[in-house]
Amino acid sequence: MSKVAVVYWSGTGNTEMMAQKVAEGAKEAGAEVSVFTATEFNSQMMDDYDAVAFGCPSMGAEELEEDEFEPMFSSCESKLSGKKIALFGSYGWGDGEWMDTWTQTCKDDGANLACDSVICNEEPDEEAQESCMNLGRALA
């Protein structure tokens, strides 16, 4: 059984809702799933999982959340080469630039992206929730 970690940061709950759907999709597809907030996860834990979903909303000016998520994610970057991962997150008024930048960073790190990154405007609607389920399935 493949082991999947879902690691997220969420200020107002939108990305958290996405994380729950990612976990649901991965479980449904047969994976053993663990869900962590950014402060509960670290780079050493990367080795314990076959695949990792990272979720973070657009914060700052089209950036990852800088206090908790970005430092944790930066420390995991050295473990991304060849690793099966997928990215998701919610945004507000922007055009998804933060996710394009983040996805490119992961490609540059040599990550094996299991599917297209999933973004949604504010609270995930039914379609976005389904996309999150599919992201989870792709990682399982």
Ligand SMILES: Cc1cc2nc3c(=O)[nH]c(=O)nc-3n(C[C@H](O)[C@H](O)[C@H](O)COP(=O)(O)O)c2cc1C
């Ligand atoms: C401090 C702050 C900065 C933000 N910066 C952006 C931004 O640059 N671009 C954007 O599209 N949305 C931005 N947003 C909106 C959030 O990404 C959006 O509300 C998202 O749904 C929050 O997700 P969460 O509920 O998981 O925290 C920002 C929100 C906050 C509070």
